[in-house]
Amino acid sequence: MSTLLSGLNTEQLNAVTLPHQSALVLAGAGSGKTRVLTTRIAYLIQSRQVSPHSIIAVTFTNKAAKEMLARISTMLPINTQGMWVGTFHGLCNRMLRAHYQDAGLPQTFQILDSADQIAVIKRVLKGIGADDEKFPPRQVQWFINNAKEEGLRGSQVEAYDDFTRKMVEFYLVYEQQCNKDGMVDFAELLLRSYELLTRNEILRRHYSGRFSHILVDEFQDTSQLQYKWLKLFAGAGAAVFVVGDDDQSIYAFRGANTGNMREFEHDFRISKIIKLEQNYRSHGNILDAANTLIRNNSGRLDKNLWTSEGHGEPLRVYNAPTDFDEAAFIVDEVKSLHAGGVELSQIALLYRSNAQSRVLEHALFNASLAYRVYGGMRFFERQEIKHALAYLRMIANPDDDNALLRIINFPVRGIGARSLEQLQDDAKQLGGSLWQAALEKYSSGAVSSQASEDMETVLHSRNKKIDKPKKGVNSFVVLIEAIQQGCDELSLPEIVDHMLEHSGLVDYYRAEREGANRLENLHELINAATSYIQEAEDDSLAGFLAHASLEAGEHQSGNNQDALQLMTVHSAKGLEFHSVFLSGLEEGLFPHENSRNEAGGLEEERRLMYVALTRARRRLYLSFAQNRMLHGQTRYNIPSRFLQEIPDGLLKWLHPLQKKVITQQVPGIMGRESGTTDQVFGMLTQKSRLRMKESTIDIRDTEASRWHVGQNVTHAKFGAGVIVNREGGGADARVQVKFNHAGTKWLSLEYAKLAST
């Protein structure tokens, strides 16, 4: 007990030991939020004799849920399996599985991730002959999800204009399709379980009675519907303990509603907000920068982070000519940090959008630095895995049209658009799934052909209609049935293995030239199944499939070696690192240009920036590039306004060698002496920009002219050699070097650190 609470500061202790009442904890970045939550749970169980069975803890990501469970079990020797800890979506799934009948769902209902959802929408649109130029599937998806988030069914949405009426129509057909196939999208998980509780009084009583304590992490990220869902769970008697930081709300695009914090204050009669303001993570300068920046936002709940640590280093700012230079700079700095004893895994490279990782990866790869990219293409989103999952879905529930369409001709078995159309028509007539239609066709060559037709036509049409397409469809039906039968008595990993072998997927990718990686992923899927049955209490195939949809990421066939961490700012939330590089600080990128048109968009971007800054413990690099390649063309950018919102005194500007000259030529641009914002930052005139560019090239050319054919050189990695050729000029200058021991290579003078010997 005393060990449980030791080391907590006054506010933390206060929060942890609160009596049975609802509470709002406003917890700044790095203020020990997770610790407070987990300790509170442990404290409730240990000192208040609260049964783990009556505690529910909601987190925002699966990762956070896992970590919470792990921390609790180190504090208390209890079985955490009975506890309800998870994301909103995860918990809703759990509930719907338990009461699938009451919820009007088939036992094997499938969860659609966004990509699946788009696919279904596309199919639906095509099915009713809608013009997908005029109604882009993305927009339809957005409409549907928004409606669901507001708690509205297709029949309840009010439409006053043609466009909306059309959208509603799509929504209705989409709903129908989902119901028919037993599919549930993310928003549906929430809405469905919300409705279940609203309608079903017995269940509602059961749950609101069962949970005496509800704890919510990252409360600022909850949506309207999620909040209503919470209130339903809480009923009248539960103590609801929510922890959040309005400054770190970065999911408004997904429906997060900071206003929930104020509503909560009101709804649950919170008399005093508990504030955790001592930061245990970052040095003073970093914190000051973050605090100053975020003060530019309006309507914040008041809070100011402080630290008892010293100021530490200034933030380092780097102005790179191009994104390549930026990457090269980062690589250099990482190397010296690493050489100085900082573990690679303690260094993070953060960026606003996933696409930015490419340049960085390229540079890191060439420098042979170990790195790991989070997010981006996730494990369960890869095409080979999606294919494999589709086969598994067919085993679990063959009426899943979506899954069927994905794999009916993959690997190819001669089923083209023609036979598919046929099948879809049959299904429509039958009023059943594609699978049922396929079965019908396959199992009965002599189906009730219309008696009115004469014999010849029947024979004729049978030969043409049934024989030919039947071949393909037939083989598919046989295959799926064979796999299904083969799965009896098998464990989950064995089912996966069995499916992989017999579906032909393994053979397909084995034959593919670039298939090695995909093969590896397919095998990794077996491992994923193995670890799933070890961790989850429900080891059914349906459970595994739900898991795959809900937890798309975090399963990488990865090694645990010390590696740099690359991720978006969003996915860095909740993490901390010794050193952080924040790259791409340019207008249009961060803040992102799309945020301009959205209400509150800029403030959300600023919060995102705040999150990014507060990830760093000791050292923080901020960098931007004047030119950046985007969608295949170069864009000229001006530095992010957020840079300017950080006090000068906290920044230390780093300049590459060439830059010194530029500074002299164009004073007032690089130096940040007095002057209006526009002069300093941005609005570089076309002319001055040009001047900068020219001067850069000039210098480079001098740089390049240092090298000539026949010169003896050494390279850090390849050793000694002689220049045998050179081409290009300016930024593109390259030399061909014949190395004594490493063959002949073309090297870019810009990056290859050649030394003359």
Add this chain to the structure above:
DNA sequence: ACTGATTCTTTTTTT
């Protein structure tokens, strides 16, 4: 039905 070529389009962030 399949292949190769051409055009199009890109998510900002995630359950």
Add this chain to the structure above:
DNA sequence: AAGAATCAGT
């Protein structure tokens, strides 16, 4: 720049 989607030719 790269991948997906569509189109044309076989």
